[in-house]
Amino acid sequence: MQRTILAFVDDLYEDLELWYPKLRLEEAGYATRLPGPAQRTFTGKHGYPATADLLIADAQSDDYCGLLIPGGFMPDKLRRDAKVLALTREFFAAGKLVAFICHGGWIPISAKILSGRRATGSPGIKDDLENAGAIWVDEAVVVDRNLISSRTPRDLAPFAKAMVECLKANEEGRKA
Numbered sequence: 001m002q003r004t005i006l007a008f009v010d011d012l013y014e015d016l017e018l019w020y021p022k023l024r025l026e027e028a029g030y031a032t033r034l035p036g037p038a039q040r041t042f043t044g045k046h047g048y049p050a051t052a053d054l055l056i057a058d059a060q061s062d063d064y065c066g067l068l069i070p071g072g073f074m075p076d077k078l079r080r081d082a083k084v085l086a087l088t089r090e091f092f093a094a095g096k097l098v099a100f101i102c103h104g105g106w107i108p109i110s111a112k113i114l115s116g117r118r119a120t121g122s123p124g125i126k127d128d129l130e131n132a133g134a135i136w137v138d139e140a141v142v143v144d145r146n147l148i149s150s151r152t153p154r155d156l157a158p159f160a161k162a163m164v165e166c167l168k169a170n171e172e173g174r175k176a
Helices: 015-027 074-078 082-093 102-111 123-131 153-175
Strands: 004-007 031-033 041-043 049-051 066-069 097-101 141-144 147-150
Touching: 004 015, 015 031, 015 066, 015 097, 015 153, 066 082, 066 102, 066 153, 074 102, 082 097, 082 102, 097 102, 097 153, 102 123, 102 147, 141 153, 147 153
Parallel strands: 004 031, 004 066, 066 097, 097 147
Antiparallel strands: 041 049, 141 147
């Protein structure tokens, strides 16, 4: 059984939006891998380092049970990477967890997976989400099947809890 999550990383990621869910997932028994555009240490918006342990180009969705997309300025850069968009679409199509918070929604927007789905994010990307066909919901966490979205770092506790619940439900579904 796969119990490893991918969490994209690049410079200017939102520190709390990577580290809080990463630690919570690890506490629940899930490993995390940090794919980046290079295998080096990246610096978050608030100066916290995160070292990529995998190249985005080498990541394969079949090897993981879910995807975490933190916010910050990182998603605006990574959404221009065809491999990032392909991975996002693959996780989505396979019914695996796709979790994004704040400005992390830019990647699912560019991957074109939000049409008709309920989602939230930073109020700053509300129009972007709606223009991508998402149904905007102003709540701390929004769960629409395998898509989990959240607004800002103040919503991290329910966001991480929803991620763990989704992963466990997917595991139970595979056992049935």
